[in-house]
Amino acid sequence: EAQVTQNPRYLITVTGKKLTVTCSQNMNHEYMSWYRQDPGLGLRQIYYSMNVEVTDKGDVPEGYKVSRKEKRNFPLILESPSPNQTSLYFCASSFELASYNEQFFGPGTRLTVL
Amino acid sequence: DAKTTQPPSMDCAEGRAANLPCNHSTISGNEYVYWYRQIHSQGPQYIIHGLKNNETNEMASLIITEDRKSSTLILPHATLRDTAVYYCIGLYNNNDMRFGAGTRLTVKP
Numbered sequence: 001e002a003q004v005t006q007n008p009r010y011l012i013t014v015t016g017k018k019l020t021v022t023c024s025q026n027m028n029h030e031y032m033s034w035y036r037q038d039p040g041l042g043l044r045q046i047y048y049s050m051n052v053e054v055t056d057k058g059d060v061p062e063g064y065k066v067s068r069k070e071k072r073n074f075p076l077i078l079e080s081p082s083p084n085q086t087s088l089y090f091c092a093s094s095f096e097l098a099s100y101n102e103q104f105f106g107p108g109t110r111l112t113v114l
Numbered sequence: 115d116a117k118t119t120q121p122p123s124m125d126c127a128e129g130r131a132a133n134l135p136c137n138h139s140t141i142s143g144n145e146y147v148y149w150y151r152q153i154h155s156q157g158p159q160y161i162i163h164g165l166k167n168n169e170t171n172e173m174a175s176l177i178i179t180e181d182r183k184s185s186t187l188i189l190p191h192a193t194l195r196d197t198a199v200y201y202c203i204g205l206y207n208n209n210d211m212r213f214g215a216g217t218r219l220t221v222k223p
Binding site: 004033037042043045048058088090092097098100102103104105106107108110 | 146148155156157158159160163165207209211212213214215
């Protein structure tokens with residue numbers, strides 16, 4: 001089944017404790033991205049990747065890192081999480097950047113930073 | 115990316131057609147109109163997209179006005195599982211994706 005998977009689905013952590021949220025897709029998609037969703041603010045893009053070893057900042061990259069060493073994986077790294085990073089996170093992928101390709105979203109990771 | 119305007123909420127009776135409007139008067143000629151939906155904090159789900167012509171797939175139909183300033187998403191036979199927030203987005207490329215508040219559709223028995 002074609003899908004985007006994220007792990008963990010739920011995480012409660014404390015300020016400053018490094019964490020990684022994994023994202024994997026099995027559709028051989030070139031384009032992958034991370035979003036966060038907060039009440040009243042919609043989805044905001046954190047980082048995106050157009051292909052292996054090619055990543056760039058989205059609208060709200062501060063406090064996050066990403067890597068794209070393999071085509072299928074695009075982990076989101078929070079080196080020193082803070083409470084304002086408490087949010088619902090979504091990973092997404094599409095065949096390529098172009099607008100005629102729909103994006104496939106993962107199930108979401110609900111992160112709470114205490 | 116095009117600014118879109120959608121009603122905040124709509125109700126629909128189960129089994130009836132749900133018609134969700136979207137205004138995108140600033141859309142440019144090369145921006146696609148996309149519809150996604152989000153069911154209760156799950157990942158957004160792609161529904162349909164179009165550029166100029168009307169489109170239909172197994173989920174829905176998309177009617178785009180000739181001047182491309184507005185569109186309507188039609189769910190022909192709404193079910194309770196179609197209750198969700200529906201987002202209309204004007205896209206030049208996938209980095210332009212901006213989910214606004216959308217329309218909260220409630221399908222009632």
